Amino acid sequence: MFDVPVKPLVIFEGNITSGEQSGILFSFEDYLQLVDYTDSP
Numbered sequence: 001m002f003d004v005p006v007k008p009l010v011i012f013e014g015n016i017t018s019g020e021q022s023g024i025l026f027s028f029e030d031y032l033q034l035v036d037y038t039d040s041p
Helices: 028-038
Strands: none
Touching: none
């Protein structure tokens, strides 16, 4: 279908730490709550 390499999804890091982080700084559960909240009419 597409002739480009597939990139992996970014991981959910959870908490902010003092080390280098390359993922999303939310837990997956927090993300789902945000999506559920913003989808409300």
